[in-house]
Amino acid sequence: CLPANQERLSGGKLTTVQFHPSAQVILTAGLDRCVSLFQVDGIKNPKIQSIYLESFPIHKACFSADGEQVIATGTHHKMFYVYDMMGGSIIPVHQVRGMEERFVRDFEVSPDGSLMLLTGTSGYLHLLSMKTKELISTMKANGRCTASAFTPDSSKIYTYSKEGEVFIWDVKSRKCLHRFEDEGSLGGRCIAVSKNNQYVACGSSSGVVNLYTTDVCLREKNPKPVKAIMNLVTAATSVTFNPTTEILAVASKRTDEAVKLV
Secondary structure: OOOOOOOOOOOOOEEEEEEOOOOOEEEEEEOOOEEEEEEOOOOOOOEEEEEEOOOOOEEEEEEOOOOOEEEEEEOOOOOEEEEEOOOOEEEEEOOOOOOOOOOOOOEEEOOOOOEEEEEOOOOEEEEEEOOOOOEEEEEEOOOOEEEEEEOOOOOEEEEEEOOOEEEEEEOOOOOEEEEEEOOOOOOEEEEEEOOOOOEEEEEEOOOOEEEEEHHHHOOOOOOOOOEEEOOOOOOOOEEEEOOOOOOEEEEOOOOOOOEEEO
16 A cells, blocks of 8 residues: 555654544644645545644644544643634634643543543543533542543443553443453553444553453453453554454554554
8 A cells, every 4th residue: 555644744753643434534643743634545645734733743633523623632732722624723722621731642532422531640531522622520540541442332431540450430420330450461551442342452561462351341350351462572552443343453652563463
């Protein structure tokens, strides 16, 4: 395949690559302060547009569930940007009222498109309305939260702590339903829930990725993984399932070509 972004290669490290939820479009964003969109046709992959955010190296960018907005957070900023693809406008969100955070970096968008979860410091998790970008509620986990994932029906949130503990939250009541220890974890790095809600994958700083069934995760304090994937030798920094839950991709950005498909 041709490089998806060959019409505009990034001037700095890419921090995000994501397919549009419904169109044949890919998004790239990175430390060169640019969000770029490309039409993926496999022949030329023409660039649709690039949005430059001044003095704003991008930590993460993500499409909204309906694909009409792009949200971008910076590496060292309290604010974040919302790009309205329909209107073509860039909206800065300077301060979320009621949220005291020095930096806004990691976030997740709920699959139903109604919520945005911002990961704060010291275990704080902030739930925002996607429509208004206003704070709905704040939850608090023990330790430092390093990764989070919504379940496919948006009813629950899994959060993974630096101490290797996974918390399961009920979105409606904002209460912690259950927590469990990720077996042998030396520090949580990334987490994913499969689209059919059958599996949870936890990637740790040792490079081990544990695969659990969700029913066991909701029931036991020390669940046994269905499979422990040992192929990575550096910290697992991303795990993701394909839409039909037949393949799990595990990757580490600590070394070149450390991508495995299981």
